[in-house]
Amino acid sequence: MDHSDTAQQDTQQWLERAVIGLNLCPFAKSVHVNGRIRYLVSAAATPELLLKDLAHELLSLQRADPDELETTLLIHPLVLTDFLDFNDFLGAADALLDDLELTGELQIASFHPAYQFAGTEVDDISNYSNRAPFPTLHLLRESSIERAIASMEDTDAIYEANLLTLEKLGLEGWRALGLK
Secondary structure, rough: HHHHHHHHHHHHHHHHHHOOOOOOOOHHHHHOOOOEEEEOOOOOHHHHHHHHHHHHHHHHHHHOOOOOOOOOEEEEEOOOOOOHHHHHHHHHHHHHHOOOEEEEEEEEEEEEOOOOOOOOOOOOOOHHOOOOOOOOEEEEEHHHHHHHHHHOOHHHHHHHHHHHHHHHHHHHHHOOOOOO
């Protein structure tokens, strides 16, 4: 098994056990069950090459039929492994959306093994809501987000529920999920 297979399998396991299993994103299950998530492992070793992969995947997602492909997880295990570098790269990723004239159509969410919200300690359990096994850019359709928001009375409740779930689980509970 090569590195890309491991990265994809570990990320899918994280999605199933944490994101879906803990209901951190109530919209993920149906997309996963219906096979409308693409897991793409980038071989990029530099931010510049990752930006090229990101551009290609953004355009591919835009052209794809949403009934067949709803979202992409662009996993990049060889680049931006430092969270601060990853966080800085997000500005370039957003600029790319603008350059491709996809702002308002697609958006990018971010996940990283060392994700840390501003104002939190490194080991604060709330950070785990955005921790994935590898640096990952989640490419989403704005129309999907709008449908999801319309289907819920209070989307702010998701964040609050996630905090409660993670606080109940604690670090030991997270580790017991067997995630990398």
